Amino acid sequence: MHHFEEELTCSICYSIFEDPRVLPCSHTFCRRCLEGVIQLSNNFSIWRPLRLPLKCPNCRSVVDIPATGIESLPINFALKAIIEKYQQEDCSDVATCSEHHRQPLNIYCLLDRKLVCGHCLTIGKHNGHPIDDLQSAYLKEKENSGKILDQLTDKHWSHVCLLMEKLKEQKSQCESVIEDDKKVMAQYFKKLGDVLEHKKQALLAALDEINTRILEEYKPVIEKLEKMREEQLELMSLNTSVQKEESPLVFLEKVDDIHRRIKALKQKPLPDFKAVEIYPRIGHLLKDVWAKTEIGQINKILIPKIELVPKRKIPGKSGRKEGGEPKELCQAVNPLAVLPLLIIVVVTVFSFHKPVSSVVMEAAPTYISEFLLLSYQGFCTHLQNIEDVLCHMFNSLMEFLGRAVSF
Incomplete structure (x- = not known):
């Protein structure tokens, strides 16, 4: 003051x-x-x-x-x-x-x-x-300062400290749980990523392999046709130059040579090549199998062996999509009732038609392996819906029997 x-x-x-x-x-x-x-x-x-x-x-x-x-x-x-x-x-x-x-x-x-x-x-x-x-x-x-100190050191503050320690301990436990969950999550997604990457590389390898086979199938035929085309163009160019020849003797000799070469070129047989298609299609496999599979079961899906199979001919007048009739037939007939009948048909074919069965046995490994693979994958991914699985088996078996009879 x-x-x-x-x-x-x-x-x-x-x-x-x-x-x-x-x-x-x-x-x-x-x-x-x-x-x-x-x-x-x-x-x-x-x-x-x-x-x-x-x-x-x-x-x-x-x-x-x-x-x-x-x-x-x-x-x-x-x-x-x-x-x-x-x-x-x-x-x-x-x-x-x-x-x-x-x-x-x-x-x-x-x-x-x-x-x-x-x-x-x-x-x-x-x-x-x-x-x-x-x-x-x-x-x-100033004289009462001791009372203030007593108020600041009574049991209330011991409760405050105890509560604070408990809260810190609980906070530490929660943070520890979060860290553990982060580690588990990282391990899970790393393992899942490794599985997916392995499957991806396997599918890419299968596609690369079939691509090599396509090159082996088509390249020799295409090269042979290209040679015939080159010879055709050469004869066309030669004919143009011969038309400019003024000497009758030379002109007739060259024209006769052109006629002989054209005749020989046209008598060359064209390559006998049957159109093929890729089976099974990876896009269909991913859509129909992988997309309907639980994440934990992806590692159990087998990588299919992709083959080149004869291309199926579809009548143009029917207006139906490929595979329409078997699907409609499967929807109209209860697969559980048809399955015993299919087994009887297969046994009958192999028992009473020896020529057919011998041919079928020669072609069977490829189609049977495809049939079993598709059936296994269907069972792995569609166990919740038995009718879908049997429809899939029915279509595959009908296709197998159709190919066998065509032999």
Whole structure:
């Protein structure tokens, strides 16, 4: 607190003097404070005298105030000048009230345990609260600092620490579980990725192998036809040049040679080649088998052996898609009822038709292996729907029997 502040403070409002007025007893108070004291005294008087008696709040002596009121009391100009000079100085080290301009916080409110100014006690929200001076409040709180320490070290804080440790332990356990799950997830998807990559490479290898076989099948035939085409173009060019020959003898000899070469070229037999197709198709396999397989069962799917098979001829007038009739037939007939009949048909063919059966046995390994492979894959992926599996077997068996009879 500034060393002049106590002398500049009104003993009624405990604030810096505002418009200081001097009583006849030489004590100084704020004009507004004296008006409040007189008003309080008049509340108990039933008549208004010519001169107002006032008991000095400091010395308790009774002084007479003229009827004109506090305005007739002299102003303490010396004190007012000191206050104005004091307020003009930089008093940054003195805490002031935020609600009352430039009023120092020099009183301690015991109820709210807060520093307040004199205006807060007289006209502010702390009016009527028990108070104490700043130094006394400081000494009392200093003596009671041990109680504060006791409040900060009682059992409540031990419970807080225990709860904090439990929460940290639970948090650590949850984080550990998450880390374990991350490892398991990484291992699972790595294994799944390895399986898929292995299957992918196997399918690519199968496609590369069949591509090599296609090259072996088609390249010699195409090269032979290309040679015939080159010879044709050569004869056409030779004929054009011969037409320009003016010598009859030379012209006739060359034309005769061209005729002989054309005849020989046309008598060359064209390559005997039957159209083939790729079976099974990887796209159909991925759509019909892989897409319907559970992720955990993908590693059990066998990689098919892709073959080049004779291309099936489809009548153009039917307007049906390939495989339409077997599918419709399968939908019309219950596969569970037809399966015993199919077994009987196969046994009959092999028992009573020796020529056919011998031919079938020669062609059987490829088609039977395809049939068994498709059946196995169908069982692995469609166990939930037996009818779909049997339909698939029925179509494969009908195709097998059709090829066998065609031999």
